[in-house]
Amino acid sequence: MIQITMPLNFLGSVYRDMRQALIDMAEMFGLLDRAPEVRDRPGARELRVAGGEIRFDGVAFGYEPGREILRDLSLTVPPGGSVAIVGPSGAGKSTIGRLLFRFYDVTGGQLLIDGQDVRDVTQKSLHAAIGVVPQDTVLFNDTLYYNIAYGRPEATRAEVEAAARAARLHGFVASLPQGYDTVVGERGLKLSGGEKQRVGIARTLLKDPPILLLDEATSALDTETEREIQGALRAMSAGRTVLTIAHRLSTVAEADRIVVLEDGRVAESGTHAELLALGGRYASLWANQEGGEDAA
Numbered sequence: 001m002i003q004i005t006m007p008l009n010f011l012g013s014v015y016r017d018m019r020q021a022l023i024d025m026a027e028m029f030g031l032l033d034r035a036p037e038v039r040d041r042p043g044a045r046e047l048r049v050a051g052g053e054i055r056f057d058g059v060a061f062g063y064e065p066g067r068e069i070l071r072d073l074s075l076t077v078p079p080g081g082s083v084a085i086v087g088p089s090g091a092g093k094s095t096i097g098r099l100l101f102r103f104y105d106v107t108g109g110q111l112l113i114d115g116q117d118v119r120d121v122t123q124k125s126l127h128a129a130i131g132v133v134p135q136d137t138v139l140f141n142d143t144l145y146y147n148i149a150y151g152r153p154e155a156t157r158a159e160v161e162a163a164a165r166a167a168r169l170h171g172f173v174a175s176l177p178q179g180y181d182t183v184v185g186e187r188g189l190k191l192s193g194g195e196k197q198r199v200g201i202a203r204t205l206l207k208d209p210p211i212l213l214l215d216e217a218t219s220a221l222d223t224e225t226e227r228e229i230q231g232a233l234r235a236m237s238a239g240r241t242v243l244t245i246a247h248r249l250s251t252v253a254e255a256d257r258i259v260v261l262e263d264g265r266v267a268e269s270g271t272h273a274e275l276l277a278l279g280g281r282y283a284s285l286w287a288n289q290e291g292g293e294d295a296a
């Protein structure tokens, strides 16, 4: 767990209007030590989200010249639909999330949200439209209430508790002697991975964004916790456009569509059943993972 003071100081100096999503994104994508490379275009407009369609259209990208990570990547998440990106380690899955958040600009092609190129809209409006649930939610050294309400500080107590309930967190909070006033973080109560993730879900529910970027945990949670988290994520995903960056396969089976990324391109795409029947890369990733988890 990264100390929160560091990112806060860093982000405070860089972003005027810091948002939870930015911190979570920074945490999620290890961008704490990096200054943002992109700025709003002069005259950039506000992003207007209608259905929340995400479209990568022939996208090319590399962090350094001469080494392309994504090449001619095309994929669409329809409004209210869900797509999970899977692929071998280093395939560029997290890179797709970074581009969606416009931490970097594409070097070829276009990335559109409801038909608007993300380079043409303000970053503030872009970040406001996207909720991020990282695998390791950043906690402030403050009360649980503060940590949840951070998703929308002006939320009422009833709204904060409703979000905690929907995130399957309320029961846990209620069991603590000081309830929502319990101080968490480095100098307070240490939360488990699953509890932290539920704080992240509650925050995002309060923020109520039309688009969700989910970073599926690499670390295995116990089955019960995983089931609770999945239930909370499923409830949150209803009616939103969801792009999942999946480092493990265990929870992608439910996505409307699974995209297998390889060599910077879409190698396969389909539902879980279709891809298993295809007997290609996904089927072998699945078979390997099953074996790996059994071994673990």
Ligand code: ATP
Binding pocket: 063, 064, 069, 087, 088, 089, 090, 091, 092, 093, 094, 095, 096, 247
């Ligand atoms: P994993 O499942 O292991 O997290 P991934 O598919 O999410 O992998 P990415 O994090 O998108 O992979 O990385 C894709 C490639 O880009 C990797 O080869 C990585 O080394 C490289 N890369 C990532 N970030 C940077 C960076 N800031 N500068 C240069 N190269 C980078």
